[in-house]
Amino acid sequence: xxxxxxxxxxxxxxxxxxxxxxxxxxxxxxxxxxxxxxxxxxxxxxxxxxxxxxxxxxxxxxxxxxxxxxxxxxxxxxxxxxxxxxxxxxxxxxxxxxxxxxxxxxxxxxxxxxxxxxxxxxxxxxxxxxxxxxxxxxxxxxxxxxxxxxxxxxxxxxxxxxxxxxxxxxxxxxxxxxxxxxxxxxxxxxxxxxxxxxxxxxxxxxxxxxxxxxxxxxxxxxxxxxxxxxxxxxxxxxxxxxxxxxxxxx
Numbered sequence: 413x414x415x416x417x418x419x420x421x422x423x424x425x426x427x428x429x430x431x432x433x434x435x436x437x438x439x440x441x442x443x444x445x446x447x448x449x450x451x452x453x454x455x456x457x458x459x460x461x462x463x464x465x466x467x468x469x470x471x472x473x474x475x476x477x478x479x480x481x482x483x484x485x486x487x488x489x490x491x492x493x494x495x496x497x498x499x500x501x502x503x504x505x506x507x508x509x510x511x512x513x514x515x516x517x518x519x520x521x522x523x524x525x526x527x528x529x530x531x532x533x534x535x536x537x538x539x540x541x542x543x544x545x546x547x548x549x550x551x552x553x554x555x556x557x558x559x560x561x562x563x564x565x566x567x568x569x570x571x572x573x574x575x576x577x578x579x580x581x582x583x584x585x586x587x588x589x590x591x592x593x594x595x596x597x598x599x600x601x602x603x604x605x606x607x608x609x610x611x612x613x614x615x616x617x618x619x620x621x622x623x624x625x626x627x628x629x630x631x632x633x634x635x636x637x638x639x640x641x642x643x644x645x646x647x648x649x650x651x652x653x654x655x656x657x658x659x660x661x662x
Contacts, residue, residue, distance in 0.1 A: 425511060425512075426511065426514075426515055427515070428515055428518040428519035428522055429519065430518075430519045430520075430522040430526070431523050431526065433526050433529070433530065436457075436523065436526050436527065436530070437530060440453070440457060441453050441454060445556055445559045445560045445563055446552070446555060446559050447534075447544070448545075448549075448552040448553075448555070448556055449556050451534075451535075451541070451545065454527055454530065454531050458527050458531075461520045461521075461523050461524040461527065462520075462524060464516070464520040465517060465521060465524065468513050468516050468517040468520060471509070471513045472510060472513050472514060472517060475506050475509050475510035475513060476510065478506045479506045479507060482502060482503040482506065486499055486500065486503070554590070557586070557590075558586070558590050558594050558597075561579060561582055561583050561594045561598075562594040562595070562597035562598045562601065563597075563598075563601065565579050565580070565583060565594060565595065566597070566598040566599070566600075566601030567601075567602075568598075569598060569599070569602035570601075570602045570605045570606060575598065583595065
């Protein structure tokens with residue numbers, strides 16, 4: 413590998429690929445419905461990252477100790493050729509493990525900070541967090557399940573035209589009042605989505621050419637098609653005695 417190749421590989425090995433705030437919020441936390449369950453999801457994710465950090469921190473310390481020990485041992489003249497070779501290979505593995513663990517530790521730390529910052533932005537203080545988690549939990553659980561089942565039923569209606577058997581069975585198992593709320597919300601949700609989709613479809617149809625031209629990956633194909641059409645038009649417009657060139661297959 414040349415210098416660029418090696419720098420690229422080193423960058424890939426050493427640079428953490430952590431979740432962005434946008435990715436964490438929308439595809440991890442927002443999979444839960446409502447503030448109560450989302451806050452619990454925050455705690456689950458924080459716990460996972462902090463446990464990973466603790467284990468990686470121990471792993472890094474172990475790697476560093478093993479590297480130091482092996483480097484000292486290799487300085488002696490008491491090793492056989494085979495033992496020295498094995499120790500050198502083990503040292504290389506320890507150095508590699510240290511590199512991997514260091515990257516993972518950085519990634520876990522970055523994601524942990526994203527989670528902490530998000531909770532802080534929402535609740536401000538730890539007192540607010542505790543108060544929210546420790547009061548009216550039964551009512552928050554009820555609200556969560558009604559909201560969740562209404563959303564799932566609404567998605568069923570949008571994508572399949574009706575509520576699937578599993579979600580309907582779950583809704584029927586709820587108290588009658590909650591059934592009505594869940595089904596009403598599902599119909600409202602699906603109606604809003606369908607209306608929005610119709611408006612978007614109308615806009616796309618009215619601006620189709622402009623939108624297609626701006627889609628990455630399609631521009632080249634459109635340009636090629638346009639070039640072929642222009643070429644065919646030019647050939648069609650040529651006089652009969654100029655439409656073919658000797659030695660060229662048509």
